[in-house]
Structures are given as C-alpha cells and as structure tokens.
Amino acid sequence: MVVQASNLALRTSENETDDVIYGADQTQMAKASFPKSNGEDNDSQENILYLQGIRFWMVSFLNGTMLFLVQTEISIVTTSLVAITRDLGGFDTASWVLSSYLLGYVGVVVIVSKFSDIFGRKPVFVICIFAFTVFSGGCAAARSMNQLIILRAFQGVGGGGSYALSTIMIIEIVPPHKYGKQVAYTGIAIVLAMVLGPIIGGAISSNTTWRWIFLFNVPIGALGLILALAGIPNRFPHHGQPDTAEKRTKSLTRLDLPGCVLLLLATMSFTAAFQEADSQFPWKSAYVIVLLIASVLLWLVLLIWERHVTLASKIREAVLPWRFLASRAMVGIYMSIVLLGGPLTVAAFQLPQRFQLINGLSSLDAGVRLVPFGGAVPVGTITSANVAGKLRVPAIYITIAGALLQVVGFALLGTLQVSLEIPPPLKSVTMLWD
Structure with a gap:
C-alpha cells in the first residue's frame, strides 16, 4: 500500500487522472507511466500555483486524514462483524457489509476524478467528504442488516471519491521534485489504516457498542470539511487561470458514462453471485448461474465498448483504456492483482471471524492477532519497492517471489484443524505475506 501512494508521482498532467487512479489502486505490482489521453489542457500544468504556507499544511493534513479514514473503513469491520450480527442478526449476509462498501468505492473512483477535472477539485472533494460523513452516521444508526448494507454502499461512494481526490491532490500541491517526500509522508496514513483498522474495530466492539466504528468518522469528517473549504483554493489546481463555461461544457463530453455503468454492473453481478452462492442459493441455482452469465456478458460488452471508445x-x-489491455505488462499486473489480492482480502475477512467464533476470543484479541498479517503487507511492499529501485531487480521476479510466499502461507493455513485452541504455527504463518 505504500507503493500505492508512490505511484502517484507518475502523474504529470490533469488529463492523466485515469492513469493515476488505476495506478494508485493497482500499484502493489509495478510502476508504469502511460501516454496522455487528451492534449487540450497540456499546457495548464505549467501555470499551476502550488500551495504554500498554512494552506499547504491544511491540505496535506486533509489528504492524510481522509486516506486514513476511508482505508480504515475497509478493515475496521472485519473484527466487528460478530458484534454487529449479534445485535442486528443476519450473519449469513454479514459479508455484504464489507462488499457493499467496496462496490460503492470502486464504482465511483474513476468517474469522480473525471468530474473533478471538469468542475474543480474543491467542490467535488467537499461533496465526497460530506457523503462519507453523513452515511457514516447513517450506518451507526442502522436498525437492520439490510439498512446497514445499503448505507455502507453509499458510505463507500463517499469514501471512493475521497480516496480518488486525496491521491490526485497529493502530487498537485507540490512541484515535481517534492513528489517523493510528499507521497512518503502521506503513505504513512495508508499503512496505519491497514495495521490499526482491525485493532480499532476490535477495541470498540469489545468495550462499547459497535456503532462507534462508524460514529467516530463523523467529527473527523466534519473537520475534513472545514479543512477542504478553508484550505483548497477555488478552482484548484487551475485557480490562477481564467475560467470559461465553454471549456467545462466541452469537458463533459470526455466522460465515459456508459463505461462506468458497465463496469459497475459487471462487478456487482459477479460479486452478488459469489456472495450468495452456497449460502442463500446453491451453486446450481438459476440465481447464481444467471448472475455469473450476466457478469461474463457485461465484461465482454465493456471490453468491446472500451476498445471502441479508445480507437474511435x-x-x-x-x-478502461484499451492501451492497458493491449499491454502485456498491464494485463499481467491486473491478473496478479486479482489472483494475489483476492485471497489476501478473503483471509483478512475470515481470520478475525475464526478467532472469535471458533477460538472464543474477543474482538480486540482478534484484532491484535491480525497485526502480523496486516503489518507484514506494508513491510513487504516497502521492501519490494526498495529492492526493485536500489538493487534493480526486475519486478517480475519480485512478483513471483511474493506469490510463492503467499502460496506457502495459504497452504500452511489450509492444514489447520478446527480447534478451540489457537495452534502456535498460526502466529508465524500470518507473517508470510508480501
């Protein structure tokens, strides 16, 4: 996740927002720079007025704070799900509490960045922070599992937008020669979110009501709104240039709304099928089969559409620019993310539940025992980045080494027997993550 922040330094123009977001979200594998998608504003970068003084510190703190909050909300629920289901019921649908947030998160991360190119970073960022804060309060007030799942999806929309704008602005508030330092400092927030999220969730659920895992976002989100309104100049990063309505209208035609809808529907149908399979519906049921077929068809339509948009x-x-899919390196990165990141996320979701339901640990104890797992991820990321940069080891070898470590770790976890006691090897196995 630290490399996730470092790849933001690849962005050198406002029109490369799509490259940054894909790079920021998928960056644990490699660094890459892509050609600019549109040249109409290429000279605008030369006229950016970088932030200085109190505004610089306000926006830097805002970026770090929002990255910490939205990333924490991914992991904080893993150690709180048992407490939530004891209160609201619906254990069979508990996984949707995490999935709905991620779906909302993924569904807007690209389109929000495009809107910020058109209407400016400040108003879009403020709206996203407001949505995240309001729906965090809504999640805390949920009275049923269905309410919580729906509210979490809207919270994810605000979280995804806040993430997108934070990662973009990290390298827009300073000149290029300061990218590395700025990214490194802000990356600390992402690391802390990964490590502390399960512990915070566990501590809250063990000592008070689980509703505080959402409520604590409200005052911090309100502070973020103040920082955004006071610290971000109007029309940033082009606040030193004349504004015309004609330019904004022309920019609206750049939005790939059909692509965004297809991406969201394809992801939702795939997720829904696997969430309900062998739970609410058997694998051979019409529900699961129809959703899987629909997902495949939607992905095919998306690829055809994106090729048409890119070429025509x-x-x-x-x-999803076709040049990404035409590149062997990018296809390899995407496949690695799916094959390595998927099991990583599932394990982070399942291990705390095992600790609580089978081993009888409290939410806090489960969170503490997840620290080796969460803490090893940024350690592996930092190490691989340094090895690739200083020793000039090709990324492919680092990826293979990390994949082998993950295979060994999952293989050892698969040998564990159902027991009320925590086997000693489990504590060391969780360290084998890259």
Whole structure:
C-alpha cells in the first residue's frame, strides 16, 4: 500500500487522472507511466500555483486524514462483524457489509476524478467528504442488516471519491521534485489504516457498542470539511487561470458514462453471485448461474465498448483504456492483482471471524492477532519497492517471489484443524505475506 501512494508521482498532467487512479489502486505490482489521453489542457500544468504556507499544511493534513479514514473503513469491520450480527442478526449476509462498501468505492473512483477535472477539485472533494460523513452516521444508526448494507454502499461512494481526490491532490500541491517526500509522508496514513483498522474495530466492539466504528468518522469528517473549504483554493489546481463555461461544457463530453455503468454492473453481478452462492442459493441455482452469465456478458460488452471508445473517439476518455489491455505488462499486473489480492482480502475477512467464533476470543484479541498479517503487507511492499529501485531487480521476479510466499502461507493455513485452541504455527504463518 505504500507503493500505492508512490505511484502517484507518475502523474504529470490533469488529463492523466485515469492513469493515476488505476495506478494508485493497482500499484502493489509495478510502476508504469502511460501516454496522455487528451492534449487540450497540456499546457495548464505549467501555470499551476502550488500551495504554500498554512494552506499547504491544511491540505496535506486533509489528504492524510481522509486516506486514513476511508482505508480504515475497509478493515475496521472485519473484527466487528460478530458484534454487529449479534445485535442486528443476519450473519449469513454479514459479508455484504464489507462488499457493499467496496462496490460503492470502486464504482465511483474513476468517474469522480473525471468530474473533478471538469468542475474543480474543491467542490467535488467537499461533496465526497460530506457523503462519507453523513452515511457514516447513517450506518451507526442502522436498525437492520439490510439498512446497514445499503448505507455502507453509499458510505463507500463517499469514501471512493475521497480516496480518488486525496491521491490526485497529493502530487498537485507540490512541484515535481517534492513528489517523493510528499507521497512518503502521506503513505504513512495508508499503512496505519491497514495495521490499526482491525485493532480499532476490535477495541470498540469489545468495550462499547459497535456503532462507534462508524460514529467516530463523523467529527473527523466534519473537520475534513472545514479543512477542504478553508484550505483548497477555488478552482484548484487551475485557480490562477481564467475560467470559461465553454471549456467545462466541452469537458463533459470526455466522460465515459456508459463505461462506468458497465463496469459497475459487471462487478456487482459477479460479486452478488459469489456472495450468495452456497449460502442463500446453491451453486446450481438459476440465481447464481444467471448472475455469473450476466457478469461474463457485461465484461465482454465493456471490453468491446472500451476498445471502441479508445480507437474511435478523440474526445471521450475510456474508463478502461484499451492501451492497458493491449499491454502485456498491464494485463499481467491486473491478473496478479486479482489472483494475489483476492485471497489476501478473503483471509483478512475470515481470520478475525475464526478467532472469535471458533477460538472464543474477543474482538480486540482478534484484532491484535491480525497485526502480523496486516503489518507484514506494508513491510513487504516497502521492501519490494526498495529492492526493485536500489538493487534493480526486475519486478517480475519480485512478483513471483511474493506469490510463492503467499502460496506457502495459504497452504500452511489450509492444514489447520478446527480447534478451540489457537495452534502456535498460526502466529508465524500470518507473517508470510508480501
């Protein structure tokens, strides 16, 4: 996740927002820079007025705070799900509490960045922070599992937008020669979120009501709103340039709304099928089969559409540019993220429940025992980045080494027997993550 922040330094133009977001979200594997998608504002970068003084510190603190909050909300529920289901019921649908947040998160991360290119970073960022804060309070007030799942999806929309704007602005508030330092400092927030999220969730659920895992976002989110309103200049990062309505209208044609809708529907149908399979519905049920077929068809339509947009349109900017899929390196990165990141997320979700339901530990104890797992991820990321940079080891070898470590770790976890006692090897196995 630290490399996730470092790849933001690859962005050198506002029109490369799509590259940054994909790079920021998928960056644990490699660094890459892509050609600019549109040249209409290429000279605007030269006229950016970088932030200084109190505004610089306000926006830097805002970026770090929002990255910490939205990333924490991914992991904080893993150690609180048992407490939530004891209160609201619906243990069979508990996994949707995490999935709905991630779906909302993924669904807007690209389109929000495009809107910020058109209407400015400040108003879009403020709206996203407001949505995240309001729906965090809504999650705390939920009276049923269905309410919580729906509210978490809207919270994810605000969280995804806040994440997108924070990662973009990290390298827009300073000149290029300061990118590394700025990214490194802000990356600390992401590391802390990964390590502390399960512990915070466990501590809250063990000592008070689980509702505080959402309520604590409200005052911090309100502070974020104040910082955004006071610290971000109007029309940043082009606050030193004339504004015209004609330019904004023309920029609207760049939005790939059909691509965004197809991406969201394809992801939702795939997620829904696997969430309900062998739980609410058997694998051979019409529900699961129809959703899987629909997901495959939607992905195919998305690929065809994105190829058409990339090759035929000189104005609209594709959500998933075809040049990504035409590159062997990028296809390899995407496949690695799916095959390595998927099991990593599942393990982070399942281990705390095992500790609580099978081993009888409290939410806090479960969170503490997840620290080796969460803490090893940024350690592996930092180490791999340094090895690749200083020793000039090709990324492919680092990826293979990390994948082998993960295979060994999961293989050892798979040998564990159902027991009320925590086997000693489990504590060391959780260290084998990259």
